[in-house]
Amino acid sequence: MIPPFLCRFLVVTSLCVAATASSAFPDAGLRFSDDGGVNQARSLQQRFQQLGADRGGDVAAQAARLSGEVARVIGLLDLSRPAIPKAANVCSELLGPWYSAGPPLLDTNATQVDARTRAARGLTIGCWNAVNAHLFAHKDVIVTGMLGWIATWAAKEPIGTARGWCTGYGAQDNWWPLRSFYPDDLINAVIAGCTARADAVLAKAAEARIQAAIAAAERTDRTLEAMVAAKWLPVPDLRIGDPALARSMKERYEAAVLPIRRQVTDEIVEKLEEAYGSKVVADKLIRTARQACNEVWSKTLFSSQDDGMRAIDASCKSMEAAFVKRACKAALDKAGIETLGGPKLMAVPRANGSLGPVDYNTLVCAAAIDGFAVTANTSWFGSPSITIGPARGGGSATMKLRKVTREGGVEIWAIGDLDGKIPLTTTSDLVGCLATTLDRNDPTPVVRGLGFATGAIVTLADLMSGSSLTTFACRDAKLRWLESAS
Helix, strand or coil: CCCCCHHHHHHHHHHHHHHHHHHHHHCCCCCCCCHHHHHHHHHHHHHHHHHCCCCCCCCHHHCCCCCHHHHHHHEEEECCCCCCCCCHHHHHHHHHCCCCCCCCCCCCCCCCCCCCHHHHHHHHHHHHHHHHHHHHHHHHHHHHHHHHHHHHHHCCCCCCHHHHHCCHHHHHHHHHCCHHHHHHHHHHHHHHHHHHHHHHHHHHHHHHHHHHHHHHHCCCCCCCHHHHHHCCCCCCCCCCHHHHHHHHHHHHHHHHHHHHHHHHHHHHHHHHHHHHHCCCCCHHHHHHHHHHHHHHHHHHHCCCCCHHHHHHHHHHHHHHHHHHHHHHHHHHHCCCCCHCCCCCEEECCCCCEEEEEEHHHHHHHHHCCCCCCEEEEECCCCCCCCEEECCCCCCCCCEEEEECCCCCEEEEEEEEEEEEECCCHHHHHHHHHHHCCCCCCCCCEEEEHHHCCCCCCHHHHHHHCCCCCCHHHHHHHHHHHHHHHC
């Protein structure tokens, strides 16, 4: 049997703990969906207050007879919004002075336990049981409310797993703060119901994000610059922490943007093919196409993993190789090397005065790749010569040839004076610059592949010693020369 003073101490302590927990953690308490429940609860509270102040003999019995009305009011509680009502909070508000949160009464028939105490304890326990039974019976209402809350937050927060949402800090802080104050079977049932249905809610939130991402991709300009700036439309961060859902959304996005990537790729390749397919060797379209491909190649350095960029890059390389071969063949067929007595070795004076070897066929091919035409000319009077100029016409230069004999009695053509107003003013600069293509491709394998003889050839690097010409000056001079013929 508990001594009276200890009983009173435990009752006071329990009430303090309940009050502290109630103030420290949010709780809905008495919350109803309409004014009818509010009015009934207020009326019941007033009756308990009146009975608490009355010291009549049958007051305890009158209070006990109100247990049915307590259960009816509890049945009107709104469970659709956080937090889930705690039995202690609901019952303390309803019962007022008849709420007893003390320890269990070990002997309800003891003389020390009066009728009022027994009635208060009975009302309190009955109220607790009614609240918990009501919560469990309407757990689906709680689950539905939680799903609405999850839908609201999932629209702006990272989307995790269904169970993570139903058991995480947000759920605990909002729906069952200080979980130990709720029956475990209720919490477990709510978590199970929430988890079973939350997948659909989160999938809906993810669907809204994927649709927005696809719509943004579809609004992107269908140009190379826009695609590169947009990094060829990679999957944006949809903030989906559920691996399975994230994988599904990624597949959806990739399927949606693939036609956009292909459309841009096909349009760019089609334009490049049109330019590279021009019948006019070294046409301005070729330079435009090459510049476009150079742009692609430079951007490939930063976008090498993009399918669209790789496709354009592969197409550029293929078309450039085909163009080089076609341009080289056409140029060699017209170069007139036979008029010089066959493919004899040529030589050009270097900046230091020595002679550097020049292969006529390779020089012709290299020049043609960059848009120049090289032709050999002979006459009955005077020395033969070579004329070089833009393939489409414009200012040209003529270099006279003379036969010289090298060691061992081998005859070669020595390139002499340069005649013509062009950006390159010396024979060595002109020959060395033409032998160095704008894209620095070595045409020798192409010449050999076409069945033409090749030999050693002087390049710009061979002539750099003692020359003021640089690779940048060479490139600038050739581009200005070509532009003057456009």
